[in-house]
């Protein structure tokens with residue numbers, strides 16, 4: 001095994017990790033999500049208002065029908081009133097008619113309230129509909145800005161991936177396997193150089209005795225930093 005051949009793989013892996021981090025943290029993600037949320041909220045609100053508009057129309061129709069029923073009843077009582085002479089019956093019919101009048105007046109109040117609500121709603125809906133194209137444009141723009149920066153990062157990632165493949169092909173398979181299994185276990189670098197008497201991975205100084213041991217085990221699975229466990233190319 002030749003650990004030196006692993007160093008460029010480690011370097012490119014570090015760059016890939018940085019690019020992946022950058023890709024995940026792009027501010028364009030938040031901008032695109034926020035623009036889309038604003039658009040979704042406006043659309044949901046427009047839908048809600050339209051539905052309420054339909055409900056109002058239905059409720060007004062119902063009230064109109066109830067009003068017509070009351071009108072017919074009242075007409076019937078008024079006709080009866082012309083033909084009764086007994087005072088008690090006259091009073092009873094008059095009472096019915098005044099009850100109907102009160103009911104009708106209450107229906108009219110409800111209808112008026114619904115009409116007023118409908119007008120307010122109409123105005124809100126118009127404002128909302130006027131703002132929608134702007135929100136759509138903003139969401140589309142934010143999405144394409146995100147796509148553009150992602151394209152650049154993905155191109156860099158693809159190039160780094162190609163580079164990695166090249167380095168892996170140049171290294172021997174056993175060394176690459178050792179590197180991969182070491183990398184899985186460590187959060188820091190999986191392979192580093194001894195630099196000025198210290199581990200290039202964790203920067204811990206390595207004693208002369210330890211260095212001698214590592215050099216003796218050079219390019220074997222035992223050639224590791226005793227502190228962070230990374231493979232050491234000596």
Ligand SMILES: [Zn+2]
Nearest residue numbers: 199202225228
């Ligand atoms: Zn170390």
